Amino acid sequence: MITPKNNHQPEVLEAVVIRFVGDSGDGMQLTGTQFSDTSAMFGNDIATFPNYPSEIRAPQGSLYGVSGFQVHIGSVEISTPGDNVDLLVAMNPAGLKTNLHAVKPGHTIIVDTDSFTKKNLEKAQYESNPLEDNSLENYRVIEVAMTSLTKESLKGVEGLDNKTITRSKNMFALGMVYWMYDRSTEHTEAFFNKKFKSKPNVIEANKKVLKAGFNYANTLELIPTAYTISPAKMDPGTYRIIMGNTATAWGFLAAAEKSGLELFLGSYPITPATDILHELVKHKHFGVKAFQAEDEIAGIASAIGASFAGDLAITTTSGPGLALKGEALGLAMMVELPLVVVNVQRGGPSTGLPTKTEQSDLLQAMYGRNGESPVIVLAASTPANCFDFAYQAAKLTLEHMTPVILLTDGYIANGSAPWKIHSVNDMPEIKNRIVKKPTENWHAYDRDEDTLARNWPVPGTEGLEHRIGGLEKDRVTGNVSYVPENHEYMTHIRAEKIRRVQNYIPNLETEFAETGDLLVIGWGGTYGSLHSAVKNMRDNGNKKIGFAHFNYINPLPKNTKEVLAKFRKILVCELNNGQFAKILKINFNGFEITQFNKIQGLPFGNQELIQKFNQLLVK
């Protein structure tokens, strides 16, 4: 029986983790995005993470076809999408089965009972119905016949086919969750108006189902309390929710505008980097030239050509694509042209785990080319700062005339978070080294004394005709040279040019403690996990643990050794088998470096990190 509940006072929570799971066609990504956007507008800090299969539409009801979206919202600083969940919304048995392990004991699971049919239970490999066999007794299970209630609520709406009706049950679930966390449906209703502009009956249907879910939760005795999460304390300013890949694309847009150059993207679709291509092709209004090439190699080749002709040129890819681009990247390094290669890392080796995250392309980025071929390597560390590091990658490549590899990963690329919008006016200046006319005794490889960057003479400029190429060149004239000493000299110059970038990047900062017993080190996309785990240690009174996170990998910040020297033990945490630890060991002798590695295609969990920190602190 349903009794209306009046005057409920929501209980106030600091933070909550919610995961929506269902079939890959159930609209879980949309449901999760709507909930996180609404919460962000409400003023919460948020972090999200989608988890979906690499099959586009895996067989319905199968375990491997489960698609999920996790969102962490809080009135406090949120730096990860969270590990274990407070609320699981499972649209089918397969979703329940594959995600139950993540639900905190005693916490809530909402299921669509209509989907718990004999057939679906079999597909999810359940021997008995978990809703009936007491296996969920440690959780608060809210059973809702969502499919039937959705159908019921749509009686009388004209012109809807069965499929449309069934598929809108995700909005029923969203409506329930909105009520539970004291959120308004306003943002989502506005979204329907825009998204289904030309289909008024679909707008009506979605609104009806959303409200039906909201009202159902309101009147349902099974939900004892509603919760609320107050707005978070954040820097004042204008914000928007941004996905890592979008932030990367926008960073390049900003850099192109600031440098006064046109942006050229040469790319080939590859998971999880393709969204950068999707984003940049939209922006022809800024004169962006986005060229989808026939393969990874043509992608980078076209970017090298555009760079030769004076564009800000980039190419985007993921691990296997970087392997294919290796030779061309060596050419860009050899001819000393600006070029940014974005590698959105995924699980490797080979095809690996395309939709999962990993940090295992670091050594490929560092060394994956023939010959002595150093390039600048940067790594973004949050969805929002993908913007800053894309911008910085463009700035460094243009000012130092050498390719830059920007590493992100599936976790931050697909994750989203609030981004305090940066106006281009507030971004640092970018100078380019384009030469407008010849000077006496001019050569293509004339260098800046400080950076060693060469000049950038572009085709179309009278008097600057010149030839460049992959063959070794004379240090002065730039003509082909096989002179042994010259080759060694040029090899050193190209290395020294990268080393000097140290003078133009910020020092490494330590968080939480300047000195102490344990320094936790990370790089790239693990920032959120590591930061929050070290913060937990601090919040629990441990004052001897510090945290240093690297965004600059090659070259390393100037003060790296000093930072390392201030702690008794060093723990390098990374989602690979110890690649950054290797780099530190190569560069710095005499430190006790311990590793914590995870290679499961998943981010670090809070508890496993804390356990590891405690282990080392006890010893």
Place this chain on the structure above:
Amino acid sequence: MATTAEKKYTFKDFASDQEVRWCPGCDDYVILRSMQKALPDMGVKKEDVVFISGIGCSSRFPYYMNTYGMHSIHGRAPGIASGVKLANPDLSVWIITGDGDAMAIGGNHFIHVLRRNIDLNIILFNNEIYGLTKGQFSPTSLVGQKTKSSPYGNIQQPFQPGELAIGAQARFFARIGGNSPKEMSKIFIESHNFKGTSLIEVLQNCVIFNDGCFKNVTDKAVREDKQLYLTHGEPMIFGKEKNKGIVLNGLKLEVVTIGENGITEKDILIHDAKEKDPTLHQMLVRLSYPIATGIIRAVDDITLEERMDALTAEVKVNSNFKKTDDLFFSGETYEVE
């Protein structure tokens, strides 16, 4: 299309200060010289000319031209040249490649660059052998050809470059002997004037590893009898006596003699390089006696950069986003106080 030069250049203006290092007697010298001679007549500014090459003997070409140039990596020149042209459509961009560079390691790029129709010029130095790696068979080597990597004779079926190119939708295809500098220069100019991707196959003799490979069709003594030099709008007549011609017999081209069996000049096919249907051009490309030279196909079509420009202009007019700030602050933003 590049802007017109006001200066009058001579071939010397296009020669770089670098010593040319091909083997003595190589046809590559002829190609280089023909290009240096053709460029002043193209009316293009020197600074607007870019040569992009891959790897191989032919690919040293850019070093010898006093223009902009890049000697890149094996097979990838089409990608690099595409980027150059899309970045700056005012440039006259040339790809220098060989049979291995274009059709083996760079095969994928070769077909796609032709399909897209960017206004690029490709000169394919076909010598039916790998020269720079010292004599292995290439994708155009003949079956049975003995090379260092086929000591008992090549067993791989070769590509016919023109056939592959037209199959990949090439709008412009020409073929010329490596010892015909005058015709070559003329074709280079036609190629430059043609809007779209043009491919010129040069039958280039390799004096060291495949000497005489085209001798039976390019030697001065036999050239007129063995080559059908095509001119748009002219009948397909060849031979020292100008008495041989081509007719269509069923689905095959046939050589006939004018004045024999009642054949008159009127029976001979007229060459139409501008015909969109590639059927007859493919038949000409495959012809082995005589072999077809000159401009076989030159079909006008819209280029990729024209489409790109039109699209960009349209989007720009209709968009509210003039600066990136307009985008960043658009849509669902919210204030934190």
